[in-house]
Amino acid sequence: MPGNSFGQIFRITSWGESHGGGVGVVIDGCPPRIALSPQDIQPDLDRRRPGQSSIVTPRKEADACQILSGVFRGKTLGTPILIWVPNTDARPDAYREMETMYRPSHADFTYQAKYGIRNWEGGGRSSARETIARVAAAAVAKRVLGHLAPGLEVIAWVGQVHRIAVDVDPLKVTPPQVERTPVRCPDPKAANRMIRLIESARADGDSLGGIVECVIRGAPAGLGEPVFDRFEADLAKAMLSLPATKGFEIGSGFEGTRMRGSEHNDPFVMRAGKVHTASNRSGGTQGGITNGEPVLFRIAFKPTATIAKPQKTVTTRGHAAILRARGRHDPCVLPRAVPIVEAMTWLVLIDHWLRQRAQCGSRPRRTRSSR
Amino acid sequence: MPGNSFGQIFRITSWGESHGGGVGVVIDGCPPRIALSPQDIQPDLDRRRPGQSSIVTPRKEADACQILSGVFRGKTLGTPILIWVPNTDARPDAYREMETMYRPSHADFTYQAKYGIRNWEGGGRSSARETIARVAAAAVAKRVLGHLAPGLEVIAWVGQVHRIAVDVDPLKVTPPQVERTPVRCPDPKAANRMIRLIESARADGDSLGGIVECVIRGAPAGLGEPVFDRFEADLAKAMLSLPATKGFEIGSGFEGTRMRGSEHNDPFVMRAGKVHTASNRSGGTQGGITNGEPVLFRIAFKPTATIAKPQKTVTTRGHAAILRARGRHDPCVLPRAVPIVEAMTWLVLIDHWLRQRAQCGSRPRRTRSSR
């Protein structure tokens, strides 16, 4: 299968370039009779939209979505849902130099190497604008799971920008805490420092990276398809499929490699007649299957590749050159990455939830007795 | 699709439990007319086999493979290749307690929660023994790529055990350096310290985790299928599909989040008439597509869940209990994880190589001119 589809049963196909007719998604396999309208999708698109604040790209896009199929009188039909977001503020001229130069740490060269052609207007397909498709599809997934798995929550936040890290309790963090600041960090003090650092990076014509943390709360036990489609394997793939990501870890992650088994294992305990673990270094999955505890993971984002400082590169003809990027960009992608990380998480959740229903039938239970 | 297949064109399906008829794999889509015999596969199986040294599980398995189909007179037919490794040293009795108890940080409970049944003899499907299927399939992939992409190399090694880390030059490490010690760490000094630490952990009835590092050298530019099947996304999935893995990072990884764009970007330079990058913080991929530089990544493995120390857990009936594990296990999975990490890497490589040939036709080139 080509690479622009994700999911086995709730299957999305992403399409579109940053400059051209727009970007969008087709969702095939959506359960029928779920209430859905553009108004259910727009709020999530607005969260990832550029131009929300002083610390993100000023590109002005309404990112208004249209539903062209799959919905009838406000309800899903079970047929493919086509969601389209036209491009409105495209400025190809701002990218003219990209026609003849490869931007360092961008995909210009690799797309050229792979396809022998590329849309050099704003990064084309490799633009973060493509993530609109994921956010739109996830908004639908969230609606569906609201019916199928009530109580399921996905919350992501900025856990680190450059060297500024926060330490929050993933079991307690709330969406309002995340949305309180434009940097989407639930710790107000750290948030302010991050904002100042991002503004100074922009002033320097430079950029910053960081870490997004995410928690799934209320996930049923039993999600995940060993041996290859383990829940964490599909999460890792989902996250590494996002632009600018360099790493993924779940539960104890890389830190856990420095522990001993006797420290790391999560003892089982009974709580309210259910099997639970006393600790959660596993991060909510064991053997590739969710165990009913919160699923905790972190994603590393590199500093934005587009910077205003002049950079050494080569032309498409193979001559040394100096690139002075124009165009608009984020000095730090982290704040806008938060809704995108949540989106990919919802897409992993709905597909595994439906796969579990397909093979094992029993509607996966949020909590289960031990046997 | 169910979860026991990997790859789109060179597609493998893994089957088997640790106790029962054995484990094996079916490879569908293998190119025809490639010389293949069990002798081509056995050496790789021997590298992952238990009982190789004092620091791994003493379970004695010949792990001798048989090819039941897809090969005729020593050559692949292009039809499905069935490889089978019977179980010979199964000792179900050694696992009796698993029938009634959930081992902490193992998959006993989650398999029960998902399927409502489990093979409690030695972990059944969740046993690391399943990785035989991956190693066997990868041995075939390696043979095929030996013809299609000569010069392609995949080398993994133990980069860290507990707190003992090594710093090797991934561009220079060689297989003999890795195989020199049973711990598969190319730095002799660190290797000895690791071995002593592993032996002491075993003496304590405890276990250790660590990090495996891997490099792909000689990969052509152009491998990877944006936007979801990015090369690093499929690598991440492949690695997180391995037992005991908790994290994946490529190139600068989590460390790179603390850099500025101006420090992190890899400038393009011309070398011998080809486009290269002066640094390689990208880790060999940009925009999800290989750029012809070495692909560098690291995988976090948790400490082995099976330990000899008594542990608190619950029974399948929901009563608190103390588990005293018997059975055989590795105090540290890292040495045996090395060939398995290499195996998954070969499987990602061959599938993406064939996918590139399918869509873009041109046999992907190892190095390429700028246009």
Next chain:
Amino acid sequence: MPGNSFGQIFRITSWGESHGGGVGVVIDGCPPRIALSPQDIQPDLDRRRPGQSSIVTPRKEADACQILSGVFRGKTLGTPILIWVPNTDARPDAYREMETMYRPSHADFTYQAKYGIRNWEGGGRSSARETIARVAAAAVAKRVLGHLAPGLEVIAWVGQVHRIAVDVDPLKVTPPQVERTPVRCPDPKAANRMIRLIESARADGDSLGGIVECVIRGAPAGLGEPVFDRFEADLAKAMLSLPATKGFEIGSGFEGTRMRGSEHNDPFVMRAGKVHTASNRSGGTQGGITNGEPVLFRIAFKPTATIAKPQKTVTTRGHAAILRARGRHDPCVLPRAVPIVEAMTWLVLIDHWLRQRAQCGSRPRRTRSSR
């Protein structure tokens, strides 16, 4: 995978309903650098368009296509191609009765039974209007194969309407002969009789069925993926996925069941240094793989389910009722089925051509020596 995608490598996803935003298709996996514009697609859409003549539905749709992604400066990028055809002449009111009644031999009841909801305006997803997606995607496939497999031809025609059958030489029939009459039958005498019969059926408020015949000329040997994705198996699926189809046969088909092996077998002969068959009762495939001879097959289409005559049916509430269909429809779908049959054939061809290249590499040859 849900049911709205077709193809493994050149993968299309069809979307849209007969009433609503329109219908369209996403093509993923299209080879890059192929010249493509809406003008390359429109002629094929015009061939299937309603309102072309007195013997088809008068529904007036421009069926003008737009390409929203995947093409840059007139060439394919290798990224997903989104093609959209808006609905312009939708008249939901003409279908009011469908809200409360199930039309006999239509999909109203089965969609309701499957999804618990349906778009009752004009048949929604089950409308033949959906085939626009297939024709548009096939127009792209045809362009691609024009580069990859020059000399490849696909020609379909109406071989029978009701009891009027023609006997043409599939090796000689030409597109102009097919297009000469609105009924798309290359035999002028039969064509005139068919037209008169169709007009009388319309006058009676009744409808007619028939058979479309199709030939692939210039296909290379080696296409087809045993054992399940045999070339003829995928052709059969492609054709039975079209509305109103009731049967498929290849080569000698059902007639061949009355022959003996000694009469039916196709002896091999050498011609111009190539292996050929003296006869072609196999219909161009043996063992599920093309043998280089013309591929010949026939598809049965039932009489249009929508007729003007009053019919007995039941309401959605389960009461007996009489349906008097309004809305617009074809008294005979055969003429418009011709381009649709060709479209599905092109989609099967390109996918198998690319699959063969993926696994076996050698660009499939149009004719080959015996070894």
Next chain:
Amino acid sequence: MPGNSFGQIFRITSWGESHGGGVGVVIDGCPPRIALSPQDIQPDLDRRRPGQSSIVTPRKEADACQILSGVFRGKTLGTPILIWVPNTDARPDAYREMETMYRPSHADFTYQAKYGIRNWEGGGRSSARETIARVAAAAVAKRVLGHLAPGLEVIAWVGQVHRIAVDVDPLKVTPPQVERTPVRCPDPKAANRMIRLIESARADGDSLGGIVECVIRGAPAGLGEPVFDRFEADLAKAMLSLPATKGFEIGSGFEGTRMRGSEHNDPFVMRAGKVHTASNRSGGTQGGITNGEPVLFRIAFKPTATIAKPQKTVTTRGHAAILRARGRHDPCVLPRAVPIVEAMTWLVLIDHWLRQRAQCGSRPRRTRSSR
């Protein structure tokens, strides 16, 4: 995906050649906790086994199956089930001439053209022996559906041999009627004539073709995934993927093309509070989805390609030659095709049943009220 897998959720991968280690299948996605043992599979394998009577091939194979994985203490685990049937009566020498000659209307030449290599011992992968994999997998599917869809029946029979046709009531035919004679034709008179004709064809060193008819009774409404994976489309593919098949028709089939819409449409009627059709020319599906009526279809099988009479052909070096086939074969494949047609039907049913459960959740109902 390569071509040796079938099904999306209940996914089988067939492997093996007629000469070599044996043939078998891996089933991935089988629901857990279903009672299963080799004894549940063997009876179906025995029905397709060679050497059952005087009218089929004398090849003597026990076709005894082994289950190597996926079953624990007599129940399915939900993990991959590997079923293996070793080859025991292989006689490669009997096929020596196939090394240098292409058998007319066999797959020798096309496999050579596709892969550039072939197992010429007994047809290798293209042998009907491969269908063992399908029958074994279907025996498991039948067990599973026995739990999920009680009352579901699949019955096939020989409806025609050469020019001898029968006319039975598909709603009444029973398995004992089918098994009463070795030719598997439920009409005793026709059966005797068929047997005599087959014996005379064998005496002539010739072979015969015919038609297998099949009915699905008790299928729920709602199975089928428009627009491409329509129920009849997947049935057609399943049947055309069988060796020696040349055609498929459902309901009125090719005969229905000679009717008018007013004759062909199936009026809806209420019966016992359920929506039914007064006639069933649709053959149990409308718009690609089952409507709850019996599903009726017919498959054309060509006369066996292997005949004892001398035949003209060419050698692999391109020289004219005369083939005198030795080896063992069926003068008429129809009797043994019956269980294979049933097997493919079960495989289509279980996959669509599980797909419906995945997307629409509600356990598909055997009969349903109108709304």
